Amino acid sequence: MEVTKGIHQFSGVSNSYIIFNNEIFLVDTGMPGKSGEIIDYIKNELKRDPQDIKTIVVTHHHFDHTGSLDKLKEITGAKVAIHSADADYIAGEKTQNGSLFMIPVVMFMKIIYRSRSVKADILLEDGDEIGDYRVIHTPGHTSGSICLYNPNNKVLFVGDNLMCSQNKIEGPRVLHEPELFKKSIEKLKNLNIDVILTGHGQAITSDANNKLETFLTELDN
Template identity: 35%
Template sequence: MKIIKLNGSPYDANAYLVDDSILIDVGMDARSVITELEGYIQIGDLETIILTHCHYDHTGGAGDVARASGAKIAIHKDDAPLLGNAKASASIMFGRSTPSITPDILLKGGEFFGELEIIHTPGHTPGCICLYNAHSKVLFSGDTVFQDGSFGRTDLYGGSTQQLIESIRKLTLLDVSIMYPGHGDIVEEDAGEQIKMSLMMASQFLDM
């Protein structure tokens, strides 16, 4: 499995190019992402853009990248209606208007893109997802969990403390060697243990 992390601005979400054909999240700066992509692939070779959730720092550039590449946009069905809502997409927090994004694929959870399985992990948003490759033991965790036991916030539109805890609990059942989060560093050591730490921390601080 070939994975390339694309870096936008420091406050942007991580984007990951997988096997030269799938882009997981986009970030806000489409021009920067397109330039980086063209350093690795022909832009027309991009087939699918999978958004882990509706927040603007993950989705802002998706429409422009899709138009430049012809790639289809996939997002969970529960977050699709929130893309155009300034509050629900958090674009208002970045002082931006909501982008024009029309999803081509509405996810429910359980779908596969190659060896990547879509796992519905609500809590940060209603339609948050993670992506898991059982063969490679790789998890793309979006904003559900991060390194060092961190976890996604639940105080934004559609957030749910109890759902987030249950979603993290679901992730602890996976055999994860490497975790690629929506922000911060790639976790290449003790990824499974760090997810368990996220569950412990979330249970202590959120379920009070």
């Protein structure tokens, strides 16, 4: 569905997005098995060639956001962009931390779906640009977590840094570095935002600035 002008959202365990900017790119890829749905939508609903997608931006390395990365890269030929601090995880050079339950689940799914590691083509840093979107490095959930902000349409992608529950912004369920996360989210304080697109749950399309300000105030207390 088109969640806001020029941006289409795929829901599931996590959210993925197609952005029509001065270039077409994806933000995150969802769990394994999501590639077929995304490619079908691009061809049948958007009437575009999958190879029109030039970049796949990964907000952070967790498997529910990168599970279809290898398949989508193979189909589209797009370059994969991720913050340098998370690049070794998608390349299979570091192992994702997790609960005793989640680690074997992820390994099992990788075997079932024949998921392969992916080497990043673009190593992102704070202040880099993808189309009209600026990269904001926001470590805390993972070391390489990022947000993407476009001052023209006032859209902010937050990955798992923020989520919306009962029309209220909350932080992530898992925080590896709470104090670092607090400093990271402070970077969002002075942005002019109309829409916040999250890694899980519904988009925030009304009163986004005030909701974020309320969350930041609560974070300081």
